Amino acid sequence: MNLIEQLDGYEKAKIRLGSCDITLAYYQELDRQLLEYRRQHNIFEVGDWIVMDSHKPEYQFYQITKDDMGSHWINLVEFRHATDEEIKAGKRLEVNQ
Known part of the structure; x- marks a missing residue:
């Protein structure tokens, strides 16, 4: 358990x-x-690191803030949780890595 x-x-x-x-x-x-x-x-909370693969490189790796949770963009943008490796690297990694 x-x-x-x-x-x-x-x-x-x-x-x-x-x-x-x-x-x-x-x-x-x-x-x-x-x-x-x-x-x-697929639950996202304040402090979670996310990756937005379809955005400009400077916006692809992002940490959710308190203000983001009330914003409409969090429901409109497709994103995923960053992997442990991406968090360690501090950036989005290529899919094949």
């Missing part, structure tokens, strides 16, 4: 993560599992 299931679902796990010390290994793993859950279920 993963940590999200142990905490009775995504929303409760997110609340638990918000009230903890993220430097502890348990909560780092919970944070990783929540991100993977969002990737699998």
